[in-house]
Amino acid sequence: MFRKFNLANVQFLLKRKYSIIDIKSLLVLIKTNLSAFIFCQLLIIYSFLIFNIFRRFLVNILKNQIGVNLLVQDNFLEILKHPLAILVLILFFIIQLFFVFFGIIGNYRIYAASLRGEKIGIPKLIKEVIFTYVKLFSPNRIAIIPILIFTMLLSYISFYTSSIENFKIPEFITDWIAEKKYFEYAFTAFRIYMTYIWFRVLFVITGMLLFNRTFKEAVQFVREVFAIRKKKYLVFIISIMAIIFFLKTFIYYILLSAAFIFSKVFNVDLVLSLYSMNWRALIYIQSITDVLQIGLLVVGYCKFFEIETTQIRFHESKVRKRSVAFSMIIAVLLIELFHLNYNTNQLLVFQNLRPKIIAHRAGATFGPENSLKALEITRNSKVASAVEIDVQLTKDREVILNHDSTLQRITGNGSRAIDLNLSEIKKLKTRGEGGFFYEDSIPTLGEFLDKVGSLEIMIELKSDNEYVEELLDKTMEIVKDKKLEDKIIISSMNRKVLEISKAKNPKVKTALISAILLGADFEQEYIDIYSIEAAGLNHELVNNAHEKGKEIYVWTINTAKGVKQVLKFLPDGIVTDNVFYVDYAIYNLEDSIPFQSDIFRMFI
Numbered sequence: 297m298f299r300k301f302n303l304a305n306v307q308f309l310l311k312r313k314y315s316i317i318d319i320k321s322l323l324v325l326i327k328t329n330l331s332a333f334i335f336c337q338l339l340i341i342y343s344f345l346i347f348n349i350f351r352r353f354l355v356n357i358l359k360n361q362i363g364v365n366l367l368v369q370d371n372f373l374e375i376l377k378h379p380l381a382i383l384v385l386i387l388f389f390i391i392q393l394f395f396v397f398f399g400i401i402g403n404y405r406i407y408a409a410s411l412r413g414e415k416i417g418i419p420k421l422i423k424e425v426i427f428t429y430v431k432l433f434s435p436n437r438i439a440i441i442p443i444l445i446f447t448m449l450l451s452y453i454s455f456y457t458s459s460i461e462n463f464k465i466p467e468f469i470t471d472w473i474a475e476k477k478y479f480e481y482a483f484t485a486f487r488i489y490m491t492y493i494w495f496r497v498l499f500v501i502t503g504m505l506l507f508n509r510t511f512k513e514a515v516q517f518v519r520e521v522f523a524i525r526k527k528k529y530l531v532f533i534i535s536i537m538a539i540i541f542f543l544k545t546f547i548y549y550i551l552l553s554a555a556f557i558f559s560k561v562f563n564v565d566l567v568l569s570l571y572s573m574n575w576r577a578l579i580y581i582q583s584i585t586d587v588l589q590i591g592l593l594v595v596g597y598c599k600f601f602e603i604e605t606t607q608i609r610f611h612e613s614k615v616r617k618r619s620v621a622f623s624m625i626i627a628v629l630l631i632e633l634f635h636l637n638y639n640t641n642q643l644l645v646f647q648n649l650r651p652k653i654i655a656h657r658a659g660a661t662f663g664p665e666n667s668l669k670a671l672e673i674t675r676n677s678k679v680a681s682a683v684e685i686d687v688q689l690t691k692d693r694e695v696i697l698n699h700d701s702t703l704q705r706i707t708g709n710g711s712r713a714i715d716l717n718l719s720e721i722k723k724l725k726t727r728g729e730g731g732f733f734y735e736d737s738i739p740t741l742g743e744f745l746d747k748v749g750s751l752e753i754m755i756e757l758k759s760d761n762e763y764v765e766e767l768l769d770k771t772m773e774i775v776k777d778k779k780l781e782d783k784i785i786i787s788s789m790n791r792k793v794l795e796i797s798k799a800k801n802p803k804v805k806t807a808l809i810s811a812i813l814l815g816a817d818f819e820q821e822y823i824d825i826y827s828i829e830a831a832g833l834n835h836e837l838v839n840n841a842h843e844k845g846k847e848i849y850v851w852t853i854n855t856a857k858g859v860k861q862v863l864k865f866l867p868d869g870i871v872t873d874n875v876f877y878v879d880y881a882i883y884n885l886e887d888s889i890p891f892q893s894d895i896f897r898m899f900i
Contacts, residue, residue, distance in 0.1 A: 318599060322591045325410040332409075332416050336402040337583040347395045348836060354388045355815040357381075367814040370789060393441070394429055401425050403590045404505035411506075411598070428505060436510040443497060450487050451494035495533050496522060502597045536592045540585050547581050652681035652869035653878050654754060656852050657699060658744075659683065661874040664706060664726035666697035668739050668747055675749045679879035682752035684787070684871055687741055687771060689763050694718040695741040695770050701758075707738070714763065741771060745778045754785040754807060754827075757793055764793055772801055787827060791820070798822035807849065813837065818844035825849055825868075830858060833865045842866075856881040 326333060339346075358367060361381040362374040375381040405424040409416035416424070431437060496518055503514030522529055558564060655674040663669035666685050674680045686699040690713055704710045707724040722737045745753065755775075757767055768786070775784050786797045787807035794806040798821070807825035813832050818841050826841060827849040841848050850862050851871035859881040862870065872878040 318595045322588070322595045325407055325595070326587065326591060328410040328413065329406045329416055332406045332418065332421055333403070333587050335418055336399065336406060336421070337586065339402070340399040340586070341579060341583070343395045343398060347392065350391050351388070352815075354384055354391070357384050358388075359815045365819065366816040367812060368789075368791070368808070368810040369812050370791065372812055390433075397429065397432075397444075398425060399586060400501070400590070401428050401505060403587060404428075404502070404594070407591060407594045408506050411594075431508075436512060437504065439511050440497075440500065440504060443493075444501065447490055447494040447497050450490040452487055452491045495530065498533070498593060499597060502593055506594060506597065532596055536589065536596070539592065540589055543588065544581055544585060547584070551580075650882065651863070651867050652752075652849075653679055653875050653882075654752075654849065654869050654871045655680045655683040655875050656871045656873045658685055658697075659873065659875060661877075664736060665699060666706075666738070666744075667726055667736050668744065669736050671744065671747055674875055675747070675751060677875050677879075680751060680875040682754055682785075682869070683748065684754040684756065685741075685744065686756045686758065687767065688713040688758065689767050689770065690718045690721060691715055692717045693766070693770065695767065695774060696721060696738050697741065697744055698738060703738075741774050742778070745774065745780060748780075748783075752783050752785065753780070754787050756787045756809065757790075758788075764788075764790065765796060768793060768797055768800070772797070772804070775804070776801075785825060787825075791823070795822040809851075816840070818846045827851055827869075827871065830862055833862055833867065835865055838865050838867060853878060856884070 355367065358375060358381050359365065361378045361384070362371065364371050364374070375385055402421065402425050405421060405428060406416055432441060499518045500511070500514045503509045503517060504511060509517075655670070657665035657670070658667060659670040659674035659677075659680070660666075661670075662673035671683060674683055685697050687695050688698050690696055696713060696718065698706065698713055700706070702710050702712050703716075703721070703724065706726055708727070709724050713721065718740070724737060726736050726738060741755075755771060757764055757771065771786070775781055781801060781803045785805040785807050786794065787809050788794055789809045791808060794808060797804060797806050805824040806822060807827050808823045809827045811829040811832065813826060813828050816826070816837070818826075823846070825847040828837075828851070830850050830853060833848070833850050838848050847868040848865075849869035849871055850865075850867045853859055853862060853870050853872050854874055854877065856877075859870065859878055863882070870878055
C-alpha cells in the first residue's frame with residue numbers, strides 16, 4: 297500500500313541527496329525482463345499489421361451498415377443515423393487507441409515487474425496490458441486519455457516516439473494557421489503551453505501506469521512536488537532528452553561505420569548499403585530509445601518521488617544468458633523479415649518512380665492563387681507536371697477561377713462569383729500573400745487554358761455549388777473547344793459530379809478529393825485518381841489502388857519533412873503550393889547520403 301500523499305512527506309523527501317539519472321538501476325531493470333522488452337518492441341513494430349486486420353473488419357461493417365462501397369467525407373456522417381454503426385465507430389476508435397498506447401503501457405508494466413524483482417512472461421504481459429488499458433476507461437482514470445492525446449499531438453517535444461509516430465497535425469491545417477498571423481502567434485503560444493503540460497503529464501502517466509494510481513492521486517502528488525522543485529524537475533526532463541539525443545546520434549554513427557565496412561568487405565555498392573542500413577537504424581534505434589526513455593522516467597520517478605514513501609528497492613534477478621541471446625536473435629530475424637516484406641527501397645523510388653509535382657491553385661506561393669501570374673512561374677519552373685485550379689460560375693454564366701464561396705479573401709470584395717457579372721469581376725484586382733494587390737484580375741478558364749502550355753490541368757468543381765452540373769457542362773464545353781480533353785482532370789469531393797463527368801466524356805480523367813478514405817475497393821470506374829490528405833496515406837491503400845489501375849495523389853505538401861514522409865508510400869503525384877521547394881526536397885533526398893539529414897536533424 298502507498299502512503300497517503302502529504303506535503304510533509306514530500307518536503308522530507310526533497311531534502312535527500314541522490315542521483316536522479318541512475319543508469320545502473322536502469323540497466324538492472326532492463327536486464328531483469330529483457331526478453332519481455334524485446335517481445336513488446338516487436339509487437340509495436342508489427343502492430344500496424346495487426347491493426348489492419350481489425351480495421352478492415354470494422355470498416356466493412358460500417359460500409360454495410362450505411363450501404364456504401366467506400367467511406368469518404370461526403371457520406372461519413374451517415375454513420376450517425378445508424379446505432380450499430382456508431383457503436384462500431386466507437387469500437388474502432390478504442391482499438392486504434394489500444395495500438396497507439398500499447399508500447400507505453402507494455403513498457404511500464406514490464407518495468408513494474410522488474411521493480412518487484414519479478415520476471416514477467418508473455419501471456420501475463422499481454423493480460424496486464426489489456427487489463428491496464430481497460431482500467432483507463434474507468435471513471436477515475438479516463439480523464440487521462442484526452443489529455444494524453446492532445447498533449448502528444450500539440451506539444452513540441454514528443455516522448456514516446458514510435459507509439460505516436462502517426463499522431464501529427466495535418467499539414468493543410470498548419471498551413472491554414474500560418475496564413476493568419478494572429479492565429480499563428482496564438483497557436484505557437486498554445487503549443488508552448490501544451491509542451492509545459494506534457495512535461496507534467498509524463499509523471500502523471502508514470503504514477504498511473506507504474507503504481508496503479510488513480511488520475512486524481514497521480515495529479516495531486518505531481519502538483520505538490522512540482523510546486524516545490526519545479527526547476528530541478530525540468531532539469532531532470534531535459535537530462536533525459538539529452539541522454540536520448542546523444543544515444544541516438546552515437547548509434548547512428550556506429551551503424552554508418554558498419555555500412556562502410558560492410559560495403560568494403562562484401563564489395564557492395566556503398567549508397568545501397570547506406571540506404572538499407574538507414575531503414576534498419578530507424579527501427580532498431582527507435583526500439584532501443586523507447587525502452588530507455590520510459591526506463592529513465594521510471595527510475596527518476598522512483599528516486600525523485602517515491603524513495604521514502606514506498607521503500608522501493610531495485611532487485612537484480614539472475615537472467616539466463618542463453619534465453620536473452622535467443623530472444624535477441626529471434627527479434628533480429630523478425631525485424632529483418634519485416635524489412636524484406638514492407639520496406640520500400642527508397643533509392644529505387646527516387647531514381648525510377650518520381651511522382652508528378654502538381655501546383656496547388658496554380659502555384660499559390662508565386663502570386664495570387666489561381667492566377668495567370670502564378671501559372672507563368674509554375675510553367676517556367678520546368679519541374680511541375682500539372683496545375684490544380686478551382687472554378688466557379690459568374691452571374692452571366694462565365695467560368696472563372698476562384699476557390700472560396702466569395703471573392704473576399706482574394707479581392708477584398710465579399711460578393712459571391714455567381715452574384716456578379718464577368719465585367720464586374722474583371723474590375724477587381726487580386727492579392728497574394730501579405731495582402732499585396734497585383735494588377736492582375738481573376739482569369740476566366742479559357743484565358744487560363746490558353747496559357748497553360750504543356751502542363752496537365754486538374755480542375756476542381758466545388759461540391760457545395762448549387763450550379764455544379766451547369767458548371768461541369770460549361771467547363772467541358774471550354775475544354776472541348778480548346779482541344780484539351782487528354783490533358784484535363786475533373787476533380788471534386790462529390791462523387792456524383794465525377795460520375796456525371798465520366799458519363800458525358802469518358803476520355804476526360806476524374807479525381808476524387810477526400811480527407812477521409814476508408815474501405816476503398818477502387819472498383820468505381822468513374823474515378824481514375826484518388827487525391828487524399830497526407831495523413832490518410834499508407835502502403836496498403838496505394839498498393840490496392842495501383843493493382844486496380846488507379847492513381848494516388850496526396851495533398852497539400854509544403855515541407856521537406858512532408859515530402860520525405862509521403863515518398864515512401866509511392867504516390868503518383870504530390871500537390872503543393874511551392875513546386876520549386878518540393879522538387880528541391882526530392883532532389884536533396886535523391887542526391888544525399890540518407891544518414892546526413894537524420895544526423896543533422898538530431899543536432900538541430
